[in-house]
Amino acid sequence: MAVNNPTRSERSTSSTNGKVHADDMRSSKASPVMNQRGKELQKYGTLRMIPIGLPDKARQENIEALNQILADTMTLRDLYQKHHWQVAGPTFYQLHLLFEKHYNEQNELVDQVAERIQTLGGISIAMAPDVAEMTSIPRPPRGAEPPPVQISRLLEAHEMIIKQVRAAAKQADENGDDGTNDLLVSAVLRTNELQTWFVAEHVVDTDLVHAD
Ligand SMILES: [Fe+2]
Numbered sequence: 001m002a003v004n005n006p007t008r009s010e011r012s013t014s015s016t017n018g019k020v021h022a023d024d025m026r027s028s029k030a031s032p033v034m035n036q037r038g039k040e041l042q043k044y045g046t047l048r049m050i051p052i053g054l055p056d057k058a059r060q061e062n063i064e065a066l067n068q069i070l071a072d073t074m075t076l077r078d079l080y081q082k083h084h085w086q087v088a089g090p091t092f093y094q095l096h097l098l099f100e101k102h103y104n105e106q107n108e109l110v111d112q113v114a115e116r117i118q119t120l121g122g123i124s125i126a127m128a129p130d131v132a133e134m135t136s137i138p139r140p141p142r143g144a145e146p147p148p149v150q151i152s153r154l155l156e157a158h159e160m161i162i163k164q165v166r167a168a169a170k171q172a173d174e175n176g177d178d179g180t181n182d183l184l185v186s187a188v189l190r191t192n193e194l195q196t197w198f199v200a201e202h203v204v205d206t207d208l209v210h211a212d
Pocket of ligand 1: 084100
């Protein structure tokens, strides 16, 4: 690609009477090559060969399911961070800490699911605008909502993901992709079920001081 760098002969004539011209003060050899664009190595939605002994059809099916789970997991992760920042009220501190813990655990799942997609020969969804187009989790308002509403949104998002994960794990089992099945069941499903329990207990209407 063409870059506006001086040639070797131009550089060698850059100094006259001990003065260096402003244009020649930059060493092109030591400067980074900027503004580069080129063809994609692999287009989103296509499959590349990876020698892990799985048929293309199985890899393609599981990549598609994993990308949907990835988009929804990234959205749930960001929902936890939004609520970590915006939570208010008497339970502020415990929810602030719990939401951060779950955010970190979801972030770990995002990395594992994305790397599984790459391992299968696919392309992982990555950027926020693409995630926003793909996710099935409803968009919350920008403003702060009270804790019961925050928790309802989280529980609904968890359940949507859990249902998808069970279906994708079954598909992976049926098409012989044990690695994907293991990731979905051992990591994604179990983390989401456990987080659901921790969050759901906060909206059980118990007596605080006097029992019925
Ligand atoms: Fe924080």
